[in-house]
Amino acid sequence: MNSFTTVTAVAVPLDRADVDTDQIIPKQFLKRIERTGFGEFLFFDWRKEPGFILEEPHYAGAGILVAQRNFGCGSSREHAPWALEDYGFRAVIAPSFADIFRTNCTKIGLLPVQLTQEQVSDLMRQLAEIPGAPVTVSLEEQVVTAPNGARYPFEIAADVRERLLNGWDDISLTLAHEDAITAYESDRERDGPTTAPFLTADQV
Amino acid sequence: MGTTLFKKIWDAHEVRPADASGPALLYIDLHLVHEVTSPQAFEGLRLAGRRVRRPDRTMATVDHNVPTLGRENIADPLSKQQIETLEANCAEFGVPLFSIRSNRQGIVHVIGPELGLTQPGMTVVCGDSHTSTHGAFGALAFGIGTSEVEHVLATQTLPQAGPKTMRVSIEGTPGRGVTAKDLILGTIGQLGVSGATGYVVEYAGSAIRDLTMEGRMTVCNMSIEWGARAGMIAPDDTTFAFVEGRQAAPADFAAAVERWRALPSDPDATFDREETVDAAALVPQVTWGTHPGQVAPITGRVPTPEDFSDPVDAEGTRRALAYMGLKGGEALEDIAIDTVFLGSCTNGRLADLRAAATVIRGHKVADGIRAMVVPGSMQVKAAAEKEGLDEVFRQAGFEWRDAGCSMCLGMNPDILDPGERCASTSNRNFEGRQGAGGRTHLVSPEMAAAAAITGHLVDVRSLDVELQEA
């Protein structure tokens, strides 16, 4: 996974709430079996709308997306963060995120930054006044710096921050506790079904 | 102080508690896999030289891409490739698979419970947001992304930050024609499309206790539609009766029930948040907008942006109305439809098909309406055919299809055309969800059947039709 320390980039104000992952990457692009190449299909249908903000020349090379509340709701498709990342985004700023989307982002090094509604509105206003203005997101300092120099601190779980700063892979971290998993399995073997009986009968 | 159902399951699955170095590590009892969110996870395992730690706690099926007509010949090469990739991955890693040729294939959230794999007290995950469905059994079940799928395949665990808890008590007796779908749509309408973000929700109250397992699954299924990390319902005799006798049910069933009886939240358990919903006050619900929180009683009107004081809601309404081809202010019952879709992991079970068939029996689909039934699994299909439901639907003018996700999201050929308006028993009315430019109104199976007969959205209670007792 990419590490994330500090990013300064053009920020796109997407002034919409409840942006669902079906909009971020529509279903017809989920048939790929690769992890890359989704960026060109980001917001596929919205990009056909005249004047859609992502298509405006000011925002070429944008690296930060600013959106309204409940960003990333709906489907669990990790293809949504993959598409944002592949397009070039390194961070998404919003007043709130859907839980699965937020987790998916942090697993690939895309930083979800939660600010207050007032701060996001303020940021949106500045970005509308000076299209293409850069914003800085520092994970080290846990601060967003707006074009006018205003600094907005943000919260993030300490372990998630650590993992992102270092670009650590979750699976390796967990496998360091493999003994605990094995102990758990042998101590508690255990409730719940096993699918083993289905193995032979139904394997294609 | 008492303990919640959620906390009891959580505590029993902590491999490691949360500490300064990170969140708790939770053991996963059952990992369900489908073809769309898994290829990159298996590829990750392969690249790292890892194996699937517990293939015997993993189960795969194909559902999203499966054609509902002519499944032997998948026309779309990408769909075909995705299905074959899962077959190859399951063979390579030893994961049980109900593939396209299996008579037990179906939507992953339909076949888990149907096979008896979903049981009280378990942790269940799947790379699919509607994994919340399985919470109906008193399990902790939630959707994950592909990186987490890979993590569970490799370790059978997940690092998880503890969520907040909310109890939603849905009390009272719902009126005639008011279904589980209406209970959950009404709840989302009341508490907001992101009202449960960050929470695990326990649905309680007399209206929930009175539901069948199918109804409880419908309610828990849509937990994600108002942002909940998971939805769950205390297991009781209704739950145990459903699990008993199924293929994967515990061999010593009595002993299992004994354990399961200790799961429900203690009477003095406390939640971070409590909400109540009055079931008796609800009428059949229908969505008018582009997310499930944009919902109204069928007896009402489409709102206008001016009805909302919050500027973000007003702007969202303006966009939704434009997309939906509505002006705002029209009576919901005046909205003419083109298509009816009966199916999905929300309402594609036998009970749902029965409920719709009861309304349809002896009636015809209105002129010019395309109407389709897609059973949630091949077993649902077979059971429905055994009791002649396929004939009821066919005679009324419905198409009777094979099992899959189908027009719930249209990764297979079943999609809406731009501008086509659909009364759908699925769970998402997002822009383009059922096909680019398509317009979705979410309803119960009974309401979908009524819309098929009349050709417009209609209050099923106003028709001269039979309604099943809930």
Ligand code: SF4
């Ligand atoms: S039926 Fe729809 S919501 Fe359910 S798993 Fe399939 S695509 Fe997802």
